[in-house]
Amino acid sequence: MDETISLLPFIESGGEGFLLDIPVLDSDRNLFQGYSYPFQIVDKGQHLSIIVKAGLKINDADRFKxxxxxxxxxxxxxxxxxxxxxxxxxxxxxxxxxxxxxSKDKNVFIVPKQLSREGKATAFRSLFYCKKQQKFFHPPCPECGTELDLCQDDTLLISKSLPPFSTSLKRYLFCSRCHAAKTNYEFYQFSRSADDLIFTKDRFDLIKDFSKLRSAVSSSFPCP
Known part of the structure; x- marks a missing residue:
């Protein structure tokens, strides 16, 4: 499994230092419950990325940049x-x-540790946002509570009749711990398409499966 880093320390922190400020569409949660993407999108016309309005702040102080x-x-x-x-x-x-x-542009902010000294980029862990609690969190495994990983193991994916990571655009979250223990074989993708196998699950299924959680999870998890 490739090394990943968490964006949470740069969004929520009790210590000193700057934080990323990512505002939602409206501070009143009832007004944006119906939106699938609650953040302020500046540009979504690109195939690989979107641009979101944000800023830098220090703890609860106003944004300074x-x-x-x-x-x-x-x-x-x-x-x-x-x-x-x-x-x-x-x-x-x-x-x-x-x-x-x-990284060569002094006017561009790169999150610390995203680029190693060897010039290798480190991916961020998958991050969800709870509209009700207005809180970011890493999605946990509904069975054991361990954070889900992006599956890049082509052999494993093929054995489950799923498209390989290296030759497709499909990305699946799974629990590497449960797979090793052979206790949970669920794979979750962002959204299903007509050609997906009937047993595959999407982000909505994952949210429903959170109701099965019985194990201890990270303190960032917003559900009681």
Whole structure:
């Protein structure tokens, strides 16, 4: 499993230092419950990314600097092309090149530890946002409470009749701990399509499965 980092310490912290301020569409939670994406999108016309309004602040103080976040899409509106196939590997390579390029620009803010000294980009862990509690969290496994991982194991995916990570645009979250213990074989993707197998689950299924949680989870998890 490739190393990942969490964005939570840069969003929520009880210590000193700057934090990312990512405002929602409206401070009144009742007004944006119907929106699928609660943040302020500046541009969503790109195939691989969206641009979100944000800023920097210190704890609960007012924002002292405005900025825009370049955020990877949850899914990609890209049509299949057998001649020049576009895959998850292609996307990861493009993101690495983008981060490397922006890191040379003094006007661009790169999250600490996102780019190693060797020039390798480190991916962020999957991050969910609870509209009701207005809180970010890493999605836990509904069975054991361990944070879910992005599955990049082609052999494992193929054994479950799922598209490989390296040759498709499909991305699945799974629990590596439960798979190793052979206690839970669920795979979750952002959204289902007509050609998906009937047993595959999406983000809405994952949220429903959170109701099965009986194990201890991270303090960032918003549900009681």
């Amino acid at each position: 405005s900025l825009f976040l370049l955020v990877q899409r949850d899914d990609y509106p890209i049509l299949p092309d057998d001649l020049t196939p576009f895959t998850n590997v292609s996307i990861d390579r493009i993101w690495l090149e983008t981060i490397q390029s922006y």
